[in-house]
Amino acid sequence: MLADHAADAPILRLDRITKTFPGVKALSEVQLALYPGQVTALIGENGAGKSTLVKVLTGIYQPDGGQITVDGTPVSFPTAQDAAAHGITAIHQETVLFDDLTVAENIFLGHAPKGRFGLIDTAAQRRMARDLLDSIGAEIDPDTRLRDLGIASKHLVAISRALSIDARVVVMDEPTAALSHKEIHELYDLVEQLKSQGKAILFISHKFDEIFKIADRYTVFRDGQFVADGRIADVTEGDLVKMMVGREVDQIFPKRTPNIGAEVLEVVGYSHPTEFADIGFTLRAGEILGFYGLVGAGRSEFMQALFGITKPSKGVTKIDGQIRVIRSPAEAVNAGIVYVPEDRGLQGAIRPLPIFQNVTLASLNRTPRKGFINLANEFALAREYTKRLDLRAASLDTPVGNLSGGNQQKVVIAKWLATQPKVIILDEPTKGIDIGSKAAVHDFMAELASQGLAVIMVSSEIPEVLGMSDRVIVMRDGRMVAEVSGPEMTPETLVRHAAGIAEATL
Amino acid sequence: MTSTDRFIPDRLTSPLQKRLKSWETLLLAVAIAIFIANSLASPYFLNAWNLSDATFNFTEKAMIAFAMALLIIAGEIDLSVASIIALASTAMGAAAQFDVSTLTLVLIGLSVGLACGAFNAVLVTMMGLPSIVVTIGTMSLFRGISYIVLGDQAYRGYPGAFSYFGQGYVFWVISFEFVLFAVLAVIYGVVLHKTNFGRAVYAIGNNATGALFSGIRVDRVKFILFLLTGLMSGIAAVCLTSRLGSTRPSIGLGMELEVVTMVVLGGVNILGGSGSIPGVVIAAFVMGLVTFGLGLLNVPGIVMSIFIGALLIGVIALPRLWSMLRK
Numbered sequence: 001m002l003a004d005h006a007a008d009a010p011i012l013r014l015d016r017i018t019k020t021f022p023g024v025k026a027l028s029e030v031q032l033a034l035y036p037g038q039v040t041a042l043i044g045e046n047g048a049g050k051s052t053l054v055k056v057l058t059g060i061y062q063p064d065g066g067q068i069t070v071d072g073t074p075v076s077f078p079t080a081q082d083a084a085a086h087g088i089t090a091i092h093q094e095t096v097l098f099d100d101l102t103v104a105e106n107i108f109l110g111h112a113p114k115g116r117f118g119l120i121d122t123a124a125q126r127r128m129a130r131d132l133l134d135s136i137g138a139e140i141d142p143d144t145r146l147r148d149l150g151i152a153s154k155h156l157v158a159i160s161r162a163l164s165i166d167a168r169v170v171v172m173d174e175p176t177a178a179l180s181h182k183e184i185h186e187l188y189d190l191v192e193q194l195k196s197q198g199k200a201i202l203f204i205s206h207k208f209d210e211i212f213k214i215a216d217r218y219t220v221f222r223d224g225q226f227v228a229d230g231r232i233a234d235v236t237e238g239d240l241v242k243m244m245v246g247r248e249v250d251q252i253f254p255k256r257t258p259n260i261g262a263e264v265l266e267v268v269g270y271s272h273p274t275e276f277a278d279i280g281f282t283l284r285a286g287e288i289l290g291f292y293g294l295v296g297a298g299r300s301e302f303m304q305a306l307f308g309i310t311k312p313s314k315g316v317t318k319i320d321g322q323i324r325v326i327r328s329p330a331e332a333v334n335a336g337i338v339y340v341p342e343d344r345g346l347q348g349a350i351r352p353l354p355i356f357q358n359v360t361l362a363s364l365n366r367t368p369r370k371g372f373i374n375l376a377n378e379f380a381l382a383r384e385y386t387k388r389l390d391l392r393a394a395s396l397d398t399p400v401g402n403l404s405g406g407n408q409q410k411v412v413i414a415k416w417l418a419t420q421p422k423v424i425i426l427d428e429p430t431k432g433i434d435i436g437s438k439a440a441v442h443d444f445m446a447e448l449a450s451q452g453l454a455v456i457m458v459s460s461e462i463p464e465v466l467g468m469s470d471r472v473i474v475m476r477d478g479r480m481v482a483e484v485s486g487p488e489m490t491p492e493t494l495v496r497h498a499a500g501i502a503e504a505t506l
Numbered sequence: 507m508t509s510t511d512r513f514i515p516d517r518l519t520s521p522l523q524k525r526l527k528s529w530e531t532l533l534l535a536v537a538i539a540i541f542i543a544n545s546l547a548s549p550y551f552l553n554a555w556n557l558s559d560a561t562f563n564f565t566e567k568a569m570i571a572f573a574m575a576l577l578i579i580a581g582e583i584d585l586s587v588a589s590i591i592a593l594a595s596t597a598m599g600a601a602a603q604f605d606v607s608t609l610t611l612v613l614i615g616l617s618v619g620l621a622c623g624a625f626n627a628v629l630v631t632m633m634g635l636p637s638i639v640v641t642i643g644t645m646s647l648f649r650g651i652s653y654i655v656l657g658d659q660a661y662r663g664y665p666g667a668f669s670y671f672g673q674g675y676v677f678w679v680i681s682f683e684f685v686l687f688a689v690l691a692v693i694y695g696v697v698l699h700k701t702n703f704g705r706a707v708y709a710i711g712n713n714a715t716g717a718l719f720s721g722i723r724v725d726r727v728k729f730i731l732f733l734l735t736g737l738m739s740g741i742a743a744v745c746l747t748s749r750l751g752s753t754r755p756s757i758g759l760g761m762e763l764e765v766v767t768m769v770v771l772g773g774v775n776i777l778g779g780s781g782s783i784p785g786v787v788i789a790a791f792v793m794g795l796v797t798f799g800l801g802l803l804n805v806p807g808i809v810m811s812i813f814i815g816a817l818l819i820g821v822i823a824l825p826r827l828w829s830m831l832r833k
């Protein structure tokens with residue numbers, strides 16, 4: 001079947017690679033082969049182990065077991081420099097470049113051309129950068145500071161950097177996630193160019209149209225395990241979707257009988273100049289509404305607009321049938337809408353402050369002595385809500401930063417429950433927390449709904465979305481593309497809508 | 507939830523224990539040591555009137571330091587405070603030439619302070635500029651206006667009643683400035699440690715994004731803090747002008763650094779997030795005692811500033827040295 005490529009030995013091969021984190025097997029004996037002049041698409045859900053694999057490949061993580069070979073020779077990458085020395089380079093989702101350096105400095109950082117006295121020959125550096133940029137058709141001035149470039153141009157700089165170290169293996173981790181239509185096509189051309197130079201490309205993407213457009217081969221991971229690989233020409237989109245999601249939902253989600261009450265929230269025509277458009281839905285008390293979509297589909301951006309962080313250009317929010325104008329998080333909290341952000345460390349908790357102060361932070365204005373703090377009341381409130389969430393901590397005056405991720409998340413949720421909200425938005429509520437805390441957060445979400453709170457859950461994990469939600473809205477490119485409930489709620493439907501695959505191909 | 511009743515204690519160490527180990531306790535020990543050293547070094551030190559005079563070394567600076575402490579805890583800074591004094595004093599001096607009432611003079615001083623604070627606040631909170639840059643700019647700007655108005659001249663001729671703020675005594679050796687300092691210390695202590703506003707200040711200083719996402723009106727709180735530092739500079743301008751009886755454009759020159767020194771010596775983290783008003787109060791006494799004690803020993807001003815600098819570095823390095831030595 002692969003006869004036409006039999007002559008080509010893979011440049012890079014991974015065999016039985018395993019990587020374990022405390023409590024999680026991120027990669028379990030996976031395999032991957034990258035061939036010169038070919039694009040291999042790595043396909044899998046969020047959490048399938050793709051990012052971990054990239055980090056193993058680029059020397060950021062050390063595998064616990066298995067073998068990496070380059071040109072048939074076993075190698076190891078103790079540091080990122082070692083991976084680069086073997087010609088492996090990665091272009092990340094968020095490109096790891098330096099905003100305050102110029103384009104030329106970024107491209108040649110660490111291997112700049114040296115002049116007399118061992119000083120950097122800036123003229124040569126500029127000239128070489130210009131040549132590289134020209135060679136990929138990028139019209140970027142090498143003297144521009146990176147900060148002043150858009151995402152697409154930054155990608156081009158990252159690619160130039162990859163070329164400058166004479167990479168043989170180029171890893172592209174969702175390179176098109178933040179690009180416009182035109183920029184994506186320019187990227188495709190560039191990939192073709194890299195292929196023609198005999199480089200092996202690992203292309204990570206959730207978008208099936210682009211996988212079929214540029215990939216020659218595929219490898220599918222699921223839950224940290226290798227599922228299948230082969231040539232793209234031999235499979236259909238439907239086959240790949242089945243390989244990605246085809247498994248029993250093995251996580252246990254709380255059984256609940258939805259106790260759905262009156263309509264609490266109505267959102268009409270929410271739009272933003274760039275992030276999302278025309279979002280509208282209703283939400284009832286006791287309901288859990290899931291928001292599914294790929295990274296960059298605009299879910300978090302919309303939720304933050306609903307919470308008053310970003311300003312929508314258009315749109316109306318009604319709580320209990322009344323129009324509420326929400327221009328700041330403070331106004332959202334007053335209206336009864338609260339938001340548990342995805343980025344706990346930065347947006348969720350004030351980590352150096354003690355637990356009790358975090359729990360009461362949003363509800364200080366609700367205490368009897370308006371404006372003044374009463375320590376006894378404050379501790380009582382903190383005790384009540386940390387107990388409801390089954391928080392594990394040494395004492396209530398421990399800084400939140402000392403807690404585990406799961407317990408930090410509980411503190412953030414406790415903070416919001418203390419404000420007695422009507423609608424709670426949870427953005428990737430279990431991302432990066434251990435299995436035990438995950439189950440606790442799921443149980444708690446179910447309990448909140450049963451107590452009549454309206455819950456919105458943004459999640460990229462299909463089992464979680466399906467296991468918890470009464471109804472799911474799928475977003476793609478900033479728009480609502482589907483609303484599914486009941487028997488329609490299957491992994492295939494969600495993936496199909498999120499990736500924009502036409503019904504007929506399945 | 508179904509789990510066994512899990513008990514989380516409120517605290518593991520009692521508040522008293524915590525207080526004993528605090529920065530404020532260390533600083534208080536330093537203050538007492540300096541007090542004893544001073545009384546041993548000079549026979550004139552333990553005299554009620556001399557001690558009363560000593561308070562003038564810090565009262566005006568401390569008033570500003572209270573507001574500055576809140577601002578620094580919130581992660582911002584205002585380096586224009588001394589220049590606000592100059593501008594407020596110049597405005598009062600100009601008005602005094604038209605024989606206006608003492609009350610009007612005070613209102614002018616406070617209004618100029620508030621206006622300068624508002625100017626800083628708008629630039630920082632509405633235009634999103636970094637406060638250190640904005641206030642270095644307004645530091646030159648405000649005092650520059652005074653220089654343009656006054657040149658090498660000075661305003662005198664303040665009404666007789668105006669001298670009370672800087673020279674008056676409320677009771678025996680207790681000056682008006684000292685009473686004002688004490689009242690402001692209590693007010694700022696309550697605001698920072700006992701109100702929601704104070705809690706918001708700490709939250710913002712530790713994580714402004716997290717505070718915003720917790721429903722705190724971050725920009726509004728910062729705006730108020732800049733207004734407060736402006737207002738306190740206005741109050742200090744009234745006291746200082748009244749005490750000196752004249753206004754020159756160089757009035758209060760360099761005071762912003764002494765104010766920041768006092769705040770940092772008081773245990774406020776220069777990067778924001780922690781600190782206390784009692785700490786700043788003790789730091790004010792420490793600085794006042796040092797300057798006064800050295801003055802009694804006829805130490806020149808330049809040497810004094812060296813001593814204050816050494817004291818700041820010494821007191822801050824002490825805890826770190828201590829933990830390094832124990833290893």
